[in-house]
Amino acid sequence: RRRERQLQHLADLQHDRVVFEYEYLKSQVNPHFLFNSLNTLASLIEEDSKSAVDYTGRLSDLYRNMLAHTDRNIVHLSEELEILDNYIHIQKSRFGDALEIIQDIPPHIAAEKKIIYLALQILIENAVKHNIVSKAQPLVITMSANENTLTVSNPSRPKISKEKGNGMGLLNISKRYALVSNKPV
Secondary structure (H helix, E strand, O other): OHHHHHHHHHHHHHHHHHHHHHHHHHHHOOHHHHHHHHHHHHHHHHHOHHHHHHHHHHHHHHHHHHHHOOOOOEEEHHHHHHHHHHHHHHHHHHHHHHEEEEEEOOHHHHHHOEEEOOHHHHHHHHHHHHEOOOOOOOEEEEEEEOOOOEEEEOOOOEOOOOOOOOOHHHHHHHHHHHHHOOOOO
């Protein structure tokens, strides 16, 4: 019975992982993200071709990284921050000074600690998706870490017209984190 429970638990975990990967890829290929990314690229092409080339490379790297590591559940925090850099660049190209990301993560912590793959990107995405991001009300997202805790925070300024979401992002982070740690998210 114990072995059967363990096998069922493993099957449930595999199912959750497949659902997460599907939902995550679906969210990245959603029309809004592509529309916004392509509009930003079109503007950059007209204004600054060098920036447009850099932007295209980063967008390509973002998708390549998302697809390249789907077999991994956890990565070093330093690797996650490198992947996140492309996403932040894409969003900053779109929002400019209306979006500020503050990273207060000591290098030794980033090198030693591990995190759920793409968790930071999902958290930043949620903050941008659900809060006002404007020059009048810049969105400031702070990431900080110590030996025991990683914190991502931002002021809550909900958008008047909310984007449709499936509620899977934070739930998936919590479920995936529960697989590798007994500490609560």
